[in-house]
Amino acid sequence: xxxxxxxxxxxxxxxxxxxxxxxxxxxxxxxxxxxxxxxxxxxxxxxxxxxxxxxxxxxxxxxxxxxxxxxxxxxxxxxxxxxxxxxxxxxxxxxxxxxxxxxxxxxxxxxxxxxxxxxxxxxxxxxxxxxxxxxxxxxxxxxxxxxxxxxxxxxxxxxxxxxxxxxxxxxxxxxxxxxxxxxxxxxxxxxxxxxxxxxxxxxxxxxxxxxxxxxxxxxxxxxxxxxxxxxxxxxxxxxxxxxxxxxxxxxxxxxxxxxxxxxxxxxxxxxxxxxxxxxxxxxxxxxxxxxxxxxxxxxxxxxxxxxxxxxxxxxxxxxxxxxxxxxxxxxxxxxxxxxxxx
Numbered sequence: 001x002x003x004x005x006x007x008x009x010x011x012x013x014x015x016x017x018x019x020x021x022x023x024x025x026x027x028x029x030x031x032x033x034x035x036x037x038x039x040x041x042x043x044x045x046x047x048x049x050x051x052x053x054x055x056x057x058x059x060x061x062x063x064x065x066x067x068x069x070x071x072x073x074x075x076x077x078x079x080x081x082x083x084x085x086x087x088x089x090x091x092x093x094x095x096x097x098x099x100x101x102x103x104x105x106x107x108x109x110x111x112x113x114x115x116x117x118x119x120x121x122x123x124x125x126x127x128x129x130x131x132x133x134x135x136x137x138x139x140x141x142x143x144x145x146x147x148x149x150x151x152x153x154x155x156x157x158x159x160x161x162x163x164x165x166x167x168x169x170x171x172x173x174x175x176x177x178x179x180x181x182x183x184x185x186x187x188x189x190x191x192x193x194x195x196x197x198x199x200x201x202x203x204x205x206x207x208x209x210x211x212x213x214x215x216x217x218x219x220x221x222x223x224x225x226x227x228x229x230x231x232x233x234x235x236x237x238x239x240x241x242x243x244x245x246x247x248x249x250x251x252x253x254x255x256x257x258x259x260x261x262x263x264x265x266x267x268x269x270x271x272x273x274x275x276x277x278x279x280x281x282x283x284x285x286x287x288x289x290x291x292x293x294x295x296x297x298x299x300x301x302x303x304x305x306x307x308x309x310x311x312x313x314x315x316x317x318x319x320x321x322x323x324x325x326x327x328x329x330x331x332x333x334x335x336x337x338x339x340x341x342x
Contacts, residue, residue: 015078018053020115024108025049026079031101040070083213086230090220100220114304122311133159201303202237208296209234210244211272215289224257256280 018026026049033043044061056079063073071089074080080088084104091097134156195202213234217227228248235241243264250260258277272292279288 015056015076017081018056018078020108020112022050022053023081023084024105024112027084027101027105027108031098031105034096034098034101040064082233083217083230086222086227087216087220090217090222093221103216114301118311121309201300203240204296205300206235206237206240207272208293208300209236211289212293212297215286215293218289219286225251257285 017023026047029047030043033046034040038046041061041064044057044064047057049057056077059077060073060079063076064070068076069089070092071080071085074088075082075085087100087104088097091100210231214227214231217230218224222230225248228251232241232244235244246264247257247260250263251257255263258273258280261273261276275288275292276285279285282288
């Protein structure tokens with residue numbers, strides 16, 4: 001009996017997603033090769049990924065040899081996310097998945113560009129803070145007011161510990177994107193809408209992701225009851241996810257999608273509700289959801305641009321103030337009277 005390939009998984013059993021930039025490049029290559037008429041099994045021998053992600057391609061090929069379909073093989077190996085696998089599966093059944101590959105590539109490319117812009121703008125403030133951490137106590141070290149061991153123990157090591165803890169926290173959050181959360185984490189998610197400025201926008205971001213994914217699935221031909229759980233996986237806030245999960249239960253009880261949405265306190269008379277009601281009545285629900293998603297994406301992008309512009313400025317100003325304060329406090333560049341004249 002053949003043994004199934006092994007891939008890297010989160011504690012929940014879901015493969016860890018690749019970075020947006022890598023996924024954008026992957027689906028761009030898949031689209032180009034699909035348009036060239038190459039079969040998928042041959043494409044996997046040609047497509048290029050970073051060496052650390054190459055094992056996913058190998059695992060996908062093994063799953064395909066075991067008789068698993070393209071989309072499911074990609075999902076199990078971590079080459080595709082569950083949403084991407086569903087889109088690819090439906091696109092494959094309806095014909096060429098080239099257009100779907102392009103849509104996924106464009107979506108991932110936009111998110112990768114946003115992350116890259118934020119990192120680029122944060123480089124200088126981060127460098128200034130690092131300089132302040134390393135060089136701030138140097139005047140005391142030079143004058144003998146601070147020993148080398150104290151410098152290492154009291155100044156450098158705590159900041160190194162903070163940096164390691166921050167890295168581990170970010171890595172943990174990335175690995176838990178598709179995993180369950182504890183009750184206290186869910187309660188914290190419930191407080192998110194009340195956080196000034198960022199809370200309401202994060203709610204809109206989660207809803208945008210949900211409706212955008214749902215629209216793509218419905219447009220690809222996935223039935224509503226099958227599409228809802230898949231789209232729900234794109235919602236990161238578990239308090240919102242718990243509310244959105246009621247939609248499927250209400251539809252199972254006989255409600256229409258619009259009635260199910262209207263039954264949630266999360267919405268009310270919002271633009272999403274009006275577009276959903278109009279789309280369902282006219283038989284153009286996916287198109288209306290995409291229209292809503294596009295409008296929300298534009299608003300979220302404007303907010304992200306503003307944050308990406310001002311956070312580095314605030315970080316730069318804070319770093320400059322910290323460095324200036326440390327220099328003034330140390331008195332390294334201040335004139336001083338001889339000891340006998342004090």
